[in-house]
Amino acid sequence: MKVLVVGGAGYIGSHTVRALRDVGHDPIIFDNLVTGHAAAVQRLGVPFVEGDLNHPVDIYRALNEHRVEAVMHFAAFCYVGESVRNPSKYYQNNVVGTIQLLEAMRSCAVKLCVFSSTCATYGVPTAPMLNESHPQRPINPYGWTKLMVEQMLVDYDHAYGMKYAALRYFNASGSSADGLLGEDHTPETHLIPLCLLVAKGVRDNLSIFGTDYDTFDGTCIRDFIHVEDLAEAHVRALDHLSGKGESLAINIGTGTGHSVREVVRCTEEVTGLPVHVVESPRRDGDAPVLVADATMARDVLNWRPKYTELKPIVETAWKWFQQCGHYPKA
Ligand code: UDP
Numbered sequence: 001m002k003v004l005v006v007g008g009a010g011y012i013g014s015h016t017v018r019a020l021r022d023v024g025h026d027p028i029i030f031d032n033l034v035t036g037h038a039a040a041v042q043r044l045g046v047p048f049v050e051g052d053l054n055h056p057v058d059i060y061r062a063l064n065e066h067r068v069e070a071v072m073h074f075a076a077f078c079y080v081g082e083s084v085r086n087p088s089k090y091y092q093n094n095v096v097g098t099i100q101l102l103e104a105m106r107s108c109a110v111k112l113c114v115f116s117s118t119c120a121t122y123g124v125p126t127a128p129m130l131n132e133s134h135p136q137r138p139i140n141p142y143g144w145t146k147l148m149v150e151q152m153l154v155d156y157d158h159a160y161g162m163k164y165a166a167l168r169y170f171n172a173s174g175s176s177a178d179g180l181l182g183e184d185h186t187p188e189t190h191l192i193p194l195c196l197l198v199a200k201g202v203r204d205n206l207s208i209f210g211t212d213y214d215t216f217d218g219t220c221i222r223d224f225i226h227v228e229d230l231a232e233a234h235v236r237a238l239d240h241l242s243g244k245g246e247s248l249a250i251n252i253g254t255g256t257g258h259s260v261r262e263v264v265r266c267t268e269e270v271t272g273l274p275v276h277v278v279e280s281p282r283r284d285g286d287a288p289v290l291v292a293d294a295t296m297a298r299d300v301l302n303w304r305p306k307y308t309e310l311k312p313i314v315e316t317a318w319k320w321f322q323q324c325g326h327y328p329k330a
Pocket of ligand 1 (some may be wrong): 007080107171189190191192194206208209220221222260283286
């Protein structure tokens, strides 16, 4: 299928472009290169449209010129903390931008959409593991933007027959096993890359945000899912929709949680280097524990993560950071 990958020059998008290409789909990258990387586009060697969701003409051009049959939508700002400080940026980009995209899809009769949602739509868990029927009560604007789009997808499906798969990711992490693609955010705020930057000596220390949570070691617990497993889930979700499967919202995680302190220790083990930490106050918008019940992904998409342990995930990320940790500037 011809698949427009919106945000395909970014971290998860680029890995998914590769996974689509590897199984014979024809991905086309659409990206404004604000946070995405021209060098990732070059490495992937697929058609590229430089455009912005807030310029609808760009989207129409991409959909029409490439005769797009399905869209995967990754283009969003994704920093929980920043979304609390600057919600306007998040609602404008993540919500308004998506309305423009869905409208363009509607008028170009593109009826399949795989959307990057998030476990941040659940808010504070009321159960040790989250399944898809857990109430969705986000505790930060980032989570709200994603939940609003999920609701739009439900309504567009009902009214216009646009089929969707909303993939509720847990914590995307790691890099492609061969080091071709990786995680390169500016600024970097995610836990695993920050630990690696401290190990490498690029940063002095890691602030642990909160050591008084009601967890076994007082720090937050997250479910780290390898980016190539996430990419594979997108391909399966697309196949599900194109095979006339029902629209769905589905968790993509490993089902195992690791605390912030465990990630620090694992980084030390993988790198053989110390990760100096500073115990710091809680960060606004953080839920104490987010761990997936990924039964539905297994049953409906026949998807299982290949990376089920933290260490190999950190190893792939370390490989990327040892090489350089950044894409060359175009
Ligand atoms: N975290 C931390 N120090 C940092 C960055 C993150 O203690 O410098 C914690 C953060 O509070 C959260 C976990 O690590 O509990 C994962 O955060 P990240 O930003 O990587 O992903 P999120 O869960 O917010 O999507």
